Amino acid sequence: MNKDILREFAIRFGFILLAGLLVLFFSFFASGFAGPRSAVFIFQSVAITGILALGVTCTLVVDGFDLSIGSVATSALMLSAYMMVVLEQSAFVAVMACLLMGAVVGLVNGLLIVKMRVPDLLATLGMMFLLIGLQRIPTEGRSISTGMRLPGGQVADGTFAEGFLWLGRHRIDLFLEKLIPVPVIIFLFISVLIWVFLEKTRHGRLMYAIGSNERAAALAGTNVFGYKILAYMISGITASIGGILLAARLGRGDIASGNNLLLDSVAAALIGFAVLGAAKPNAFGTAIGALFVGILLQGLTMMNAPYYTQDFVKGAVLVVALIFTFALSSRVRGGNH
Amino acid sequence: MKQIKVKVISLIGFTLSAFGLATTSFAADMPAPFDNAGDVKIALVRFLSTGDFFQAYLGGVESQAEALGVDLRVFDSRQDAALQADMVDQAITLGVDGIIIQHGLTESMKDAAQRAVEAGIKVVAFDVNVENTSIPQVEQSDYLLGKLALEQALKDNGNTFKAGYVYVPGIAPLDRRNVAWEETLAANSGIEEAAVFGTLDNPIANSIANQARSVLQANPDITVMFAPYDEFAKGVKIAVDEAGLTDQVDIYSADVSTADISAMLEPGSAWVATVATNPAVVGEVSVRSLAIMLAGGDPGASVIVPPTLITQSFLSEQGIKNMGDLGAKMPQFQHADVAMTDWMPLPAR
Numbered sequence: 040m041n042k043d044i045l046r047e048f049a050i051r052f053g054f055i056l057l058a059g060l061l062v063l064f065f066s067f068f069a070s071g072f073a074g075p076r077s078a079v080f081i082f083q084s085v086a087i088t089g090i091l092a093l094g095v096t097c098t099l100v101v102d103g104f105d106l107s108i109g110s111v112a113t114s115a116l117m118l119s120a121y122m123m124v125v126l127e128q129s130a131f132v133a134v135m136a137c138l139l140m141g142a143v144v145g146l147v148n149g150l151l152i153v154k155m156r157v158p159d160l161l162a163t164l165g166m167m168f169l170l171i172g173l174q175r176i177p178t179e180g181r182s183i184s185t186g187m188r189l190p191g192g193q194v195a196d197g198t199f200a201e202g203f204l205w206l207g208r209h210r211i212d213l214f215l216e217k218l219i220p221v222p223v224i225i226f227l228f229i230s231v232l233i234w235v236f237l238e239k240t241r242h243g244r245l246m247y248a249i250g251s252n253e254r255a256a257a258l259a260g261t262n263v264f265g266y267k268i269l270a271y272m273i274s275g276i277t278a279s280i281g282g283i284l285l286a287a288r289l290g291r292g293d294i295a296s297g298n299n300l301l302l303d304s305v306a307a308a309l310i311g312f313a314v315l316g317a318a319k320p321n322a323f324g325t326a327i328g329a330l331f332v333g334i335l336l337q338g339l340t341m342m343n344a345p346y347y348t349q350d351f352v353k354g355a356v357l358v359v360a361l362i363f364t365f366a367l368s369s370r371v372r373g374g375n376h
Numbered sequence: 377m378k379q380i381k382v383k384v385i386s387l388i389g390f391t392l393s394a395f396g397l398a399t400t401s402f403a404a405d406m407p408a409p410f411d412n413a414g415d416v417k418i419a420l421v422r423f424l425s426t427g428d429f430f431q432a433y434l435g436g437v438e439s440q441a442e443a444l445g446v447d448l449r450v451f452d453s454r455q456d457a458a459l460q461a462d463m464v465d466q467a468i469t470l471g472v473d474g475i476i477i478q479h480g481l482t483e484s485m486k487d488a489a490q491r492a493v494e495a496g497i498k499v500v501a502f503d504v505n506v507e508n509t510s511i512p513q514v515e516q517s518d519y520l521l522g523k524l525a526l527e528q529a530l531k532d533n534g535n536t537f538k539a540g541y542v543y544v545p546g547i548a549p550l551d552r553r554n555v556a557w558e559e560t561l562a563a564n565s566g567i568e569e570a571a572v573f574g575t576l577d578n579p580i581a582n583s584i585a586n587q588a589r590s591v592l593q594a595n596p597d598i599t600v601m602f603a604p605y606d607e608f609a610k611g612v613k614i615a616v617d618e619a620g621l622t623d624q625v626d627i628y629s630a631d632v633s634t635a636d637i638s639a640m641l642e643p644g645s646a647w648v649a650t651v652a653t654n655p656a657v658v659g660e661v662s663v664r665s666l667a668i669m670l671a672g673g674d675p676g677a678s679v680i681v682p683p684t685l686i687t688q689s690f691l692s693e694q695g696i697k698n699m700g701d702l703g704a705k706m707p708q709f710q711h712a713d714v715a716m717t718d719w720m721p722l723p724a725r
Contacts, residue, residue: 069594070571070594071593076593116579182427182428184634185634186698187634190434208617285582289610295578299577299578299583314403340594342594343573346544346575349575
């Protein structure tokens with residue numbers, strides 16, 4: 040019996056405990072790690088992948104998957120730059136265009152999956168390639184920055200609007216001057232929003248129901264198609280928010296495939312399964328998962344660990360998290376039944 | 377796989393470029409085969425294409441090809457080494473007269489380049505060693521890029537300072553720039569290498585910014601950052617600004633673009649100097665070297681385009697805002713007098 044309690048405890052709090060120990064370890068061995076600014080840095084470095092990961096979480100909840108988020112984010116990056124630098128639109132128009140683009144991509148993903156019956160991985164894989172190509176067409180594959188030469192020969196005169204850059208660069212005073220960057224606040228806000236939506240509303244619970252047994256949920260009268268499409272739209276919109284923040288931080292439209300964003304955020308969502316022994320996709324876990332990776336990378340960089348250790352460490356964390364989720368949890372459950 | 381067919385501008389209907397100033401220096405008599413330049417087909421086979429540098433390089437190749445009046449085909453393998461080798465074979469099948477190989481891996485390109493040579497095609501290679509004596513190497517001197525930037529760092533900061541260094545081993549140009557860094561470290565015992573970091577995760581500037589911020593947090597007394605690639609420098613600059621160390625840290629980098637110039641000119645920018653070869657000029661030199669070979673000449677086994685130091689103060693004093701201004705105020709940046717002949721037409725400026 041005692042053993043069971045111990046295992047239950049390990050599954051429930053093991054991951055959070057591990058994160059706590061890591062923080063302690065780095066505080067002692069990496070100079071400058073402990074402190075409010077350092078903590079904020081960690082949040083900032085995971086804000087964008089974290090936001091993407093929250094979107095993926097929604098699609099995981101309905102037993103789907105969205106491979107297109109990385110490319111949606113980089114498309115939003117290019118689109119916002121294109122709107123402001125080439126078309127000389129305001130920050131508001133640029134942001135709205137990106138959100139709309141994200142929503143439309145999510146809608147198309149959802150329709151492909153529920154109406155055309157394309158398997159989720161394949162539909163979103165197709166969308167991923169489509170977007171990687173599409174984002175390069177308007178500029179013939181060039182990066183966008185003020186003063187760039189357009190395909191037609193003229194020079195782009197627009198600049199990134201101040202209000203837009205504010206989204207990625209402004210820091211809000213909290214006890215210390217210029218402490219918390221806007222992306223971190225947006226990340227926390229979206230985390231809470233998605234957490235409330237998934238855990239506390241009827242809609243969220245229905246989405247979990249669809250994820251665990253689609254047929255049963257349909258028989259109980261749930262609008263399965265509607266909720267699935269909704270999940271992909273949320274994912275598309277959060278990914279475009281990530282892209283907007285990325286553009287605001289970089290201040291230019293750099294072409295990139297966004298594959299690293301995709302992998303990092305999927306890893307965060309999967310690590311989230313292990314947090315509090317949830318063994319299922321959940322918003323709180325996703326946010327913690329993203330932070331966990333952020334803490335590790337920040338600490339390692341501070342200790343001068345070479346760059347190639349980063350991917351290795353991410354992989355190791357993911358594997359350990361998956362063991363927590365699948366091996367340990369299922370054993371306990373098996374014992375209880 | 378993308379093939380852009382660049383329009384051949386006919387000798388008669390040459391339109392003035394939007395920039396004004398245009399007088400084309402068509403040399404009166406170009407030797408064969410350029411007396412019938414429209415029939416000359418050349419191919420550019422690229423390994424790397426994303427980023428300002430490669431865009432500008434392509435621009436240079438295009439404008440020099442246009443000045444010569446030849447038919448240019450562009451093959452872009454987008455960092456797929458196997459595809460790049462296939463593209464060389466495609467170009468051979470297409471019956472091109474000359475090929476420019478732009479970057480790539482020695483292992484994958486060596487055989488493909490040899491096949492092209494055997495097919496009677498003239499080949500030049502830019503920034504990739506294909507181990508073939510009949511293929512001239514066009515290079516920007518990466519070692520000199522690093523060296524000039526570091527000399528400026530020593531001039532500005534003395535020879536005792538704490539430095540951060542951005543480096544990813546295994547990337548040929550970065551490895552060559554690294555030689556200059558190691559030499560400087562060895563020659564100046566007062567320089568302390570507090571941190572070495574780096575990544576090529578896309579988007580590079582964002583990933584570097586995250587790392588650099590951690591490094592600055594751990595070593596708040598760093599005063600010099602050597603980031604010998606402009607994407608690195610952009611990331612470091614974001615981190616320096618975010619950490620509020622703009623006044624304390626100086627960033628020295630390599631390469632330049634319009635976006636880089638505006639970053640260097642931001643009020644109080646920490647990015648104080650960069651060393652660059654104009655990528656467009658490197659592109660032009662690549663085409664000219666190939667043209668010399670097609671006309672039966674020899675550009676030499678190695679064609680080196682010399683780099684130029686560009687400081688923040690020079691930019692602001694001269695009121696330089698973009699690459700166009702830079703070329704106008706710095707003639708050595710606009711045109712490199714390498715791979716030239718008396719008949720060679722130059723692109724309109």
